[in-house]
Amino acid sequence: MEPFIVSALKYRPQTFKDVVGQTAITNTLKNAIDQNHLAQALLFTGPRGVGKTTCARILAKMINSNSSENENEDFAFNIFELDAASNNSVDDIRNLTDQVRIPPQVGNYKVYIIDEVHMLSASAFNAFLKTLEEPPKHCIFILATTEKHKIIPTILSRCQIFDFKRITVADAKNYLKIIAEEQGIIAEDDALNIIAQKADGAMRDALSIFDRVVSFSGKNLTRQAVTENLNVLDYDTFFGATDLILESKIPDLLVHFNQILSKGFDGHHFITGLASHFRDLLVSKTPQTIELLEVGDDTKTTYKKQSELTSQAFLINAIELANECDLKYKTSKNQRLLVELCLMQLASINFDGEKKKPSGYIIPASYFKSKNVSEVKTIKPNASTIKTTTPDVEEVEKTQPIKAFVSKIMPPIPVIHTTKRPASGLSLSSIQKKKEHQIRLMEVTIKEEDLPNDPFTEEDLLKYWAVFVTKLETNGKYNLASILQIDTPKLIDEHTIGLEFPNTTNKIEVEHQQFELLQYLRKAVNNFSITLDIKVNETLEKKYVYTPEDKYEKLVEKNKHVKLLRKTFDLDI
Numbered sequence: 001m002e003p004f005i006v007s008a009l010k011y012r013p014q015t016f017k018d019v020v021g022q023t024a025i026t027n028t029l030k031n032a033i034d035q036n037h038l039a040q041a042l043l044f045t046g047p048r049g050v051g052k053t054t055c056a057r058i059l060a061k062m063i064n065s066n067s068s069e070n071e072n073e074d075f076a077f078n079i080f081e082l083d084a085a086s087n088n089s090v091d092d093i094r095n096l097t098d099q100v101r102i103p104p105q106v107g108n109y110k111v112y113i114i115d116e117v118h119m120l121s122a123s124a125f126n127a128f129l130k131t132l133e134e135p136p137k138h139c140i141f142i143l144a145t146t147e148k149h150k151i152i153p154t155i156l157s158r159c160q161i162f163d164f165k166r167i168t169v170a171d172a173k174n175y176l177k178i179i180a181e182e183q184g185i186i187a188e189d190d191a192l193n194i195i196a197q198k199a200d201g202a203m204r205d206a207l208s209i210f211d212r213v214v215s216f217s218g219k220n221l222t223r224q225a226v227t228e229n230l231n232v233l234d235y236d237t238f239f240g241a242t243d244l245i246l247e248s249k250i251p252d253l254l255v256h257f258n259q260i261l262s263k264g265f266d267g268h269h270f271i272t273g274l275a276s277h278f279r280d281l282l283v284s285k286t287p288q289t290i291e292l293l294e295v296g297d298d299t300k301t302t303y304k305k306q307s308e309l310t311s312q313a314f315l316i317n318a319i320e321l322a323n324e325c326d327l328k329y330k331t332s333k334n335q336r337l338l339v340e341l342c343l344m345q346l347a348s349i350n351f352d353g354e355k356k357k358p359s360g361y362i363i364p365a366s367y368f369k370s371k372n373v374s375e376v377k378t379i380k381p382n383a384s385t386i387k388t389t390t391p392d393v394e395e396v397e398k399t400q401p402i403k404a405f406v407s408k409i410m411p412p413i414p415v416i417h418t419t420k421r422p423a424s425g426l427s428l429s430s431i432q433k434k435k436e437h438q439i440r441l442m443e444v445t446i447k448e449e450d451l452p453n454d455p456f457t458e459e460d461l462l463k464y465w466a467v468f469v470t471k472l473e474t475n476g477k478y479n480l481a482s483i484l485q486i487d488t489p490k491l492i493d494e495h496t497i498g499l500e501f502p503n504t505t506n507k508i509e510v511e512h513q514q515f516e517l518l519q520y521l522r523k524a525v526n527n528f529s530i531t532l533d534i535k536v537n538e539t540l541e542k543k544y545v546y547t548p549e550d551k552y553e554k555l556v557e558k559n560k561h562v563k564l565l566r567k568t569f570d571l572d573i
Contacts, residue, residue, distance in 0.1 A: 006207070006208065007207040007208075007210060008204045012054060015058060016030055016055070019051050019055060019058075020171050021168060022050065025164060028162070029162075033059075038140070040135050040140050040141065042141070042160050043162065045148040045162070046146070047166055047202060049167075049202030049204030050166060053113070053115055055164075056144055059142065060078075064104075064106075064107035064109055065107075078106060078110050080112045080113065081113045084115060088120045089121065090121070090123045090127050092124065100135065101136065110140070112139065114141065115144045116145060117143040118145045118148070122152070128155070129154055133158045148161075169193065169196040169197055170294065172196035172199060172201075173195075179210065180192070180210075180221065184219065185219050185221055186219060188222055190235075190295065190298065191213075191223045191225070193295055193296055194223065194230070194232065195226060197294065198232065216229045233273050235302070240256060241256055241343075242277065242281070244347065245343070248347050248363060249347065250347045250363060253343050254343065257270070267329070267338075268339075271329065271342060272326050275319055275322035280295075281303060284303040314349055318349065325338060344362045345360055348362050364515065366515060453527050458490070460525055461525070462488070464525065465489055465521075468521070469484050469485060480513055483506050486501055487499050492533060497533065499534045502537065504536055507534050511534065548573045
């Protein structure tokens, strides 16, 4: 068996034209050699795996070959590579300066490549200064480093600096595609894109990942194989999560997140990836910016389709929530709960969007409990389903008035089945028009004007209101029950119930639970047009004491001598 050579060594560039993603630097170096304008001290700086040492070796070869690039020529005796990480002392630099004085035996120049030059000690740098500033005519120094900021300024001022950039995803993908074709490997564009993104701008890392994935999947390189081997979240994960968010399916979304965690992924990785996904959807909204996506053509089409389902306001709000969760993640004591709250807030953005909601609003759990979290498809009557008999209608509500009403409005010919559910506090017609993403509750759309609107008195309202409060106390919801007892409900008109509360907190709490309240009242009085008009009365707040200061002021109003008593005995509040 022949020894395996890794792609990073096998496909190492031998000429400047083979170097990936550094066209500006390679053209500069070639022109400098052709025009004899090459400096005697060069500094190659940039991230790992972008071609610094490779370009230094190619340059050293071309200097002595006079740009002939003849592969048969060998000037290895004129090229000296020094690892500054292991030769970082003053003595090592002294030995180097002694060698510099000797002219080359073959060729025109002696080239010294010092890799990881930032590892030299301060004393070694100072010993190297004079030689670097005024080297012999036959000597050229090429310094390479990944951390330019660690090199002293006196060294930087004596060098011609070349900043190597990160390899772009497109360049890395194209180079991997060429290598795959050479090796007879069928690779998907999305698979190569993921490898290029995972490499983070380093071509050497991209080739190493490519070898690993090929060893796993063989000659057929698919996106699923790459994501499985690299253990990364693919596009389908975020597409599925976004679909659930747009449909406001919080229970399904939490289950989806739990499945991701069960595969070993970090919650922080998921939320940052989701934020990037929202950014990509925002970019996909216009044809000019869709080219900014570093994905394959098929994935671009998927991004375009999903972006059409979202609004710009939703995406901006979603990005803000995801970024806020990203910033709080590391300092959070319960990181999973933080991400889950963020997901619930994301799924609540488009819920009941025509009404103003407070920041951080989350759809109440009672909403999904009443909906049974199942979507029901509409059944349209056809010739085969039409019968002359009386329609078979299941019980919609337990209350007798509603049951009688449903039996009246149902058409006599079609057979219509309805789902057993509690009475809704909203118009189904309005839900179909304004909230198409929400779960349908009925197989038949009932017009708002056809619902019962029986008149009722304020005495009836107060009676059923007291019954509902008692029901809340029985179920252990003492907080909501006490809030509903703060103010007596008033009948503003035949359809509107007015409430006043001393602060905004009470108002928000009632608004969150108004679905259950309206559901009960509408059934009780057989009037489905009832709405709540909740206001905050600042003067009313003074009637209620919350803090010790408020209690003290209340006592002073009742008895002025309390103030004198406190002053006499020097009492604290």
